[in-house]
Amino acid sequence: MECDLVQSLLPALLDGELDGPAGRLVQAHLAACPTCRRAHAIAGAIPRLLANPANPDPPASFASDVARKARRIHRRSSGRNAILAVAVAVLAGGAGAAWAAVWTERVPPTGSSPVAVAPDSPPVWPTTAPPGRAAPAMPPASSRSTPQPPAAPAPVPASTPTPGDLTPAPAPTCGSSKACPALSPIAVVPVSPAPTGSVAPVPITPWPPSPSDTPTPSPSDTPAPTPEPFPTDSPSVGPDPITP
Amino acid sequence: MDDHLRILGGKPGQGESAGRDLAVRAATGDADAFESLVRAYERRVYGFALRYLRDPHEAADLAQEIFLRLYRKLDRFDPARQFEPWFWKLAARVSADYLVRLTAARRGVSLEDGREDRYATNDAAPTGETALGSALSRLPVSYRLPLLLHYELGLTLHEVAEITESTVSAVKSRLHRARLDLQRELHRELL
Numbered sequence: 001m002e003c004d005l006v007q008s009l010l011p012a013l014l015d016g017e018l019d020g021p022a023g024r025l026v027q028a029h030l031a032a033c034p035t036c037r038r039a040h041a042i043a044g045a046i047p048r049l050l051a052n053p054a055n056p057d058p059p060a061s062f063a064s065d066v067a068r069k070a071r072r073i074h075r076r077s078s079g080r081n082a083i084l085a086v087a088v089a090v091l092a093g094g095a096g097a098a099w100a101a102v103w104t105e106r107v108p109p110t111g112s113s114p115v116a117v118a119p120d121s122p123p124v125w126p127t128t129a130p131p132g133r134a135a136p137a138m139p140p141a142s143s144r145s146t147p148q149p150p151a152a153p154a155p156v157p158a159s160t161p162t163p164g165d166l167t168p169a170p171a172p173t174c175g176s177s178k179a180c181p182a183l184s185p186i187a188v189v190p191v192s193p194a195p196t197g198s199v200a201p202v203p204i205t206p207w208p209p210s211p212s213d214t215p216t217p218s219p220s221d222t223p224a225p226t227p228e229p230f231p232t233d234s235p236s237v238g239p240d241p242i243t244p
Numbered sequence: 245m246d247d248h249l250r251i252l253g254g255k256p257g258q259g260e261s262a263g264r265d266l267a268v269r270a271a272t273g274d275a276d277a278f279e280s281l282v283r284a285y286e287r288r289v290y291g292f293a294l295r296y297l298r299d300p301h302e303a304a305d306l307a308q309e310i311f312l313r314l315y316r317k318l319d320r321f322d323p324a325r326q327f328e329p330w331f332w333k334l335a336a337r338v339s340a341d342y343l344v345r346l347t348a349a350r351r352g353v354s355l356e357d358g359r360e361d362r363y364a365t366n367d368a369a370p371t372g373e374t375a376l377g378s379a380l381s382r383l384p385v386s387y388r389l390p391l392l393l394h395y396e397l398g399l400t401l402h403e404v405a406e407i408t409e410s411t412v413s414a415v416k417s418r419l420h421r422a423r424l425d426l427q428r429e430l431h432r433e434l435l
Contacts, residue, residue, distance in 0.1 A: 007431075011423045042434065043427040049376045050395035055291030059304050063286050066308050067279035070315040074273070 003029075006036050010043040264327035271318040278318075282311050289335060296339055296392055297346075298381050306342050310335045332397040336407045343385065379429035387422035390415050 006029045012018045013026055030037050263284060269277035289310055293303035314334060321330060380388060390408060393399045394415075399407070405415045 007427065008424060010427065011420050038434075039427060039431050042430045043423065046376070046423055046426050046430070047395050050391065051398070053291055053295065053376075053396060054374055055287040056294060058286045058290035058307060059300075062290065062304065062307070063279055063282040066282050066286075066311045067275065069308070069312060070278055071275055073312065073315060074275070 003033060003036050003039075006030070006033070007039045007043075010036075010040050013040075014044055260326055260328050263331070264323060267318060267321050267327050267331075268323045270315070271321060278315060281314075285331070286311075292335070292392060292396060293339070295377060295380055295396070296385070296388060297343070302346070306339060309342060310338045313338050329398070333399060333403060333407070336393050336397060336399060336403075340389065340407050340409075343389070375430055375433050376426070379426045379433070382429060383422055383425055387418050387425065390418050391422045391426075394419060 006026050009018055009022070009026050013023060018026060030040055263281065266277045266281040266284065270281055286307065290303060290307040293306040293310070294300060297303050297306060314331060317334060321327065380391075383391070390404050390410075393404045393407065394401065401412050401415050404410075405412045408415065410418075
């Protein structure tokens with residue numbers, strides 16, 4: 001048997017994968033061939049040598065460099081977590097504040113005169129000014145453009161529901177001179193049709209309520225007034241900027 | 245602490261409990277424990293990386309990447325299990341990924357053909373190279389990696405196959421071929 005063939009079979013022999021006649025032939029050759037016996041010894045040593053290597057020293061300050069980078073990773077990670085926590089807190093706080101603002105808007109303080117305010121209406125008065133104008137101060141009710149008595153049918157944009165549609169009733173609010181009636185949760189009122197093709201200003205509920213303002217506790221015959229944005233020079237039917 | 249850390253520089257498995265204790269403490273954010281863990285394993289990790297890549301700078305870079313990956317993954321270590329098998333498996337994965345990135349960055353380097361692989365035929369062997377190390381340097385890296393993972397790090401054939409994205413039979417074939425090449429190299433050198 002050729003030495004090359006025997007030596008190529010040594011790994012298999014060492015792993016116990018060479019049984020039978022082939023294994024016996026290789027063993028017989030090893031017994032007679034010192035060169036192949038030497039190769040056999042080397043092959044047997046390789047796994048042991050690989051499992052117990054001589055390890056060189058790493059570069060100086062290797063461990064401290066790695067530890068410093070790990071600390072940097074830790075700080076970055078902690079910073080990210082802190083920012084995330086603050087962001088979550090701000091978002092949660094903002095959502096809470098928004099909810100509180102809406103809720104406060106719906107339930108005015110006891111003692112004020114009731115004013116019709118649509119349940120879903122945010123604050124009546126805009127806080128931002130149109131382009132080129134200063135932010136409006138709250139004018140007296142009498143100086144507003146088209147104050148609509150809450151009891152009168154109000155024109156609404158064409159996109160509002162037609163009569164028969166179900167609209168949440170206005171939540172009554174309290175005036176300063178009258179006792180606050182009990183707040184009804186939600187009632188259903190019919191909505192007047194919008195004048196087709198006309199550009200109508202959005203009705204607004206005056207604030208603070210004038211003495212002529214009357215509460216609209218009855219949901220049956222009172223249209224839902226819609227808050228009006230700050231009056232502009234020309235009537236507009238643009239969307240209420242603060243209505244969700 | 246330093247006394248028992250020196251013990252860890254020896255054979256795989258030595259200082260298993262010390263390594264596990266350090267890993268558990270490091271996982272809780274103990275930076276000193278992590279640095280001790282690095283000191284405990286740096287020689288073996290760097291030595292493995294050097295035998296694998298045959299380049300001292302790349303080896304230091306790989307060793308550092310292994311430890312930083314360890315740092316990020318420490319929270320996943322189960323203290324009820326042994327640390328070293330878990331750690332060496334992690335090191336093997338990082339090593340396999342590292343070479344893929346390295347070869348992708350240096351196009352034209354083939355993983356399969358050792359003659360074209362600078363990491364397989366690096367003539368400038370590291371200082372203090374043993375006969376085995378010198379023979380290893382002439383192996384294609386596709387043979388070298390399973391050899392080191394299985395015999396040096398003690399990973400099973402299945403684990404090696406998983407990490408090298410191969411089959412168990414392919415791993416066995418490569419191990420057989422790698423050992424045969426080493427045997428011939430050593431035999432020639434020692435004659």
